[in-house]
Amino acid sequence: MKRILFVDDEPNVLEGLQRMLYPLQNEWKMAFASSGSRALETLEQSRFDVVVSDMRMPGMDGAQLLAEVKKRYPDILRFVLSGQSATDLVYRAVGDAHQFLSKPCKPKLLKECVDKAFALRELLASDSLKAVVARIRSLPPVPHVYAKLCEALKSSEYSIADVGRVIEMDLAMTAKILQVANSAFFGLRRQVATATQAASLLGLNTINALVLTTGLFAPIEGSKLPRGFSINALWEHSMIVGWYARSVCLAENTSSELAGDAYTAGLLHDTGKLVLASAYTEEYAHVYDHSVVNAIPLHDAEKQVLGCTHAEVGAYLLGIWGLPHAIIESVAYHHRPADSVGTSFAPLTAVHAADVLAFGLQKEPADYPAPAMDMAYLGRLGLEGRAVAWEGACANIDVRGGG
Numbered sequence: 207m208k209r210i211l212f213v214d215d216e217p218n219v220l221e222g223l224q225r226m227l228y229p230l231q232n233e234w235k236m237a238f239a240s241s242g243s244r245a246l247e248t249l250e251q252s253r254f255d256v257v258v259s260d261m262r263m264p265g266m267d268g269a270q271l272l273a274e275v276k277k278r279y280p281d282i283l284r285f286v287l288s289g290q291s292a293t294d295l296v297y298r299a300v301g302d303a304h305q306f307l308s309k310p311c312k313p314k315l316l317k318e319c320v321d322k323a324f325a326l327r328e329l330l331a332s333d334s335l336k337a338v339v340a341r342i343r344s345l346p347p348v349p350h351v352y353a354k355l356c357e358a359l360k361s362s363e364y365s366i367a368d369v370g371r372v373i374e375m376d377l378a379m380t381a382k383i384l385q386v387a388n389s390a391f392f393g394l395r396r397q398v399a400t401a402t403q404a405a406s407l408l409g410l411n412t413i414n415a416l417v418l419t420t421g422l423f424a425p426i427e428g429s430k431l432p433r434g435f436s437i438n439a440l441w442e443h444s445m446i447v448g449w450y451a452r453s454v455c456l457a458e459n460t461s462s463e464l465a466g467d468a469y470t471a472g473l474l475h476d477t478g479k480l481v482l483a484s485a486y487t488e489e490y491a492h493v494y495d496h497s498v499v500n501a502i503p504l505h506d507a508e509k510q511v512l513g514c515t516h517a518e519v520g521a522y523l524l525g526i527w528g529l530p531h532a533i534i535e536s537v538a539y540h541h542r543p544a545d546s547v548g549t550s551f552a553p554l555t556a557v558h559a560a561d562v563l564a565f566g567l568q569k570e571p572a573d574y575p576a577p578a579m580d581m582a583y584l585g586r587l588g589l590e591g592r593a594v595a596w597e598g599a600c601a602n603i604d605v606r607g608g609g
């Protein structure tokens with residue numbers, strides 16, 4: 207039985223939740239707290255798997271509560287159920303919560319989100335994955351600039367100029383972001399000369415995603431990598447998948463937050479390849495050969511040779527970094543979306559489609575078999591008829607141009 211604690215300062219909301227979630231009482235053991243400090247007391251008394259908190263509460267607010275929960279009980283899954291005000295949305299980019307839900311939230315959606323979070327946690331707790339990760343001497347740390355950026359965004363009075371200043375402290379990062387911002391990827395008509403301009407033209411979501419990706423790729427550039435492994439090709443593939451994932455979302459008319467998550471997830475979806483290739487240089491060369499000789503997809507070869515895939519390793523790392531759940535889920539299941547428990551369009555759907563389309567549309571050279579769209583998964587979502595439209599949306603984008 208899953209144990210879930212709901213926190214909200216409004217008695218009506220708590221009562222409403224209690225009534226609405228009554229049908230789930232055989233699956234969930236639920237408790238309700240009317241303030242952040244009460245919630246912490248309840249957590250001291252018994253064990254919980256999930257905390258679902260309101261954002262704006264007098265005294266300790268939702269952000270402070272979840273940061274405290276993260277510190278004291280890192281295993282507890284943290285959800286925000288908020289009214290989606292502008293400040294809540296900024297907080298969303300900062301990330302002490304796994305998942306953001308907006309009020310009112312239907313029991314079916316809440317249950318699906320909780321189920322997804324549990325399934326992902328189980329996947330990332332597998333012994334073979336832990337064994338592979340444990341052998342890596344040091345996992346890449348959260349990019350320094352990203353951590354600083356999150357700090358800056360936490361202040362309610364931050365400005366775009368502050369964001370620019372944080373990025374400009376790192377010269378290599380600034381150079382890379384300007385290069386990307388000026389590439390054809392973004393189709394901006396004016397030349398971007400400073401990080402502040404880039405931030406105001408591209409928006410916070412995109413800047414956050416670029417900072418993460420650049421921070422991850424940069425330290426590995428120049429280090430010893432397996433033969434046949436091209437960091438430039440992976441960078442380009444990541445940019446294209448991010449861009450395509452966003453286009454698929456636009457074709458589906460999703461919210462801009464969902465499209466932003468899909469973009470970030472697209473940029474980061476093959477993060478695990480970087481981690482594995484730099485930590486297991488010899489073995490990874492063998493993984494490549496194994497996939498070519500047996501004509502099996504690379505992720506299957508990884509599973510057979512190493513015991514886990516780059517999708518799992520990437521998701522594991524992003525989990526440690528505290529990225530939102532939808533992004534981690536997209537990375538974890540991008541080759542096999544049907545393994546997820548989702549039943550509606552999500553960033554995962556966009557990233558899976560984008561990854562497949564990138565191989566097809568960009569004619570990416572690969573010695574191993576190209577991935578195929580998982581039609582059974584799309585069927586489950588009732589979206590099997592949309593694949594053609596997505597391909598059309600992505601085919602229209604000119605992604606060449608030196609990003």
Ligand SMILES: [Fe+2]
Binds near residue numbers: 541
């Ligand atoms: Fe992949």
Ligand SMILES: [Fe+2]
Binds near residue numbers: 443447475476561
């Ligand atoms: Fe990929």
